Amino acid sequence: MRNTRRSDLALGRNTVSAGRNRPPVACLCYQALSEWHLGEIASCKANMAEAISLAKELNDVQALVLAMFYAGLLGSFEGDPAEVERYTSNLLELSRLQNFGTWLPGGSILRAWARGASGDTADGISWIAEEIEDYRVTGRTLVMPFCRTISVFSIGRGNFLTKLTAQPSGR
Numbered sequence: 001m002r003n004t005r006r007s008d009l010a011l012g013r014n015t016v017s018a019g020r021n022r023p024p025v026a027c028l029c030y031q032a033l034s035e036w037h038l039g040e041i042a043s044c045k046a047n048m049a050e051a052i053s054l055a056k057e058l059n060d061v062q063a064l065v066l067a068m069f070y071a072g073l074l075g076s077f078e079g080d081p082a083e084v085e086r087y088t089s090n091l092l093e094l095s096r097l098q099n100f101g102t103w104l105p106g107g108s109i110l111r112a113w114a115r116g117a118s119g120d121t122a123d124g125i126s127w128i129a130e131e132i133e134d135y136r137v138t139g140r141t142l143v144m145p146f147c148r149t150i151s152v153f154s155i156g157r158g159n160f161l162t163k164l165t166a167q168p169s170g171r
Contacts, residue, residue, distance in 0.1 A: 025055045025063035029070040036074055048074060065094050065103050072110045076117075084114035105135035106146070 028051035035044035048071050055064035068091040075083035088111040095103045108131045116124010136144070 025051050025058070025060065025067055028054065029067055032074065033070060036077060041078075044074065061094060061098050062100065065091050065098075065100055068094075069103055069106055069110075072107065072114075076110055076113055079117065081114040081117040084110050085118070088114065105131060105138070105140075109135070109146075 028047050032044045032047040035047060051067040052071060055067050068087045072084045072087035072091065075087060088107045091103055091107040095107065109128055112124055112127035112131050115127060
């Protein structure tokens with residue numbers, strides 16, 4: 001069921017471009033992330049929506065993919081697998097169409113998290129492990145802490161659900 005291939009990941013070496021429109025979109029994304037961490041959820045969501053809208057208005061596909069990645073990341077912070085699935089599905093489709101290999105690993109890991117968080121924890125953990133391995137073989141290490149955090153969160157979720165369902169009904 002996985003759509004990521006190691007050959008897709010190799011594309012990341014040639015995806016850097018000199019886009020002039022990305023800075024305002026990236027700034028809105030980072031502002032939204034900062035607001036989330038400060039507990040300002042309403043303005044966080046408004047700024048993320050503005051970042052996506054601006055990227056579309058500017059017709060900057062790289063900026064749009066960047067904004068969708070961070071929107072998916074925020075969805076994972078909120079524990080909303082449907083939102084993560086929606087953003088990462090679009091992110092992965094655009095990345096493949098435009099040969100943006102840079103966003104495939106993170107998007108694929110977030111998507112695997114969403115699938116695991118939607119109820120199939122064992123498969124979600126398995127998909128995350130496969131995506132981490134696919135990313136690791138590229139030699140890039142920048143987002144490995146993020147990958148491991150998502151994996152640990154999913155494993156913890158699985159252990160929590162196992163403990164919750166194993167408790168006697170009288171408790």
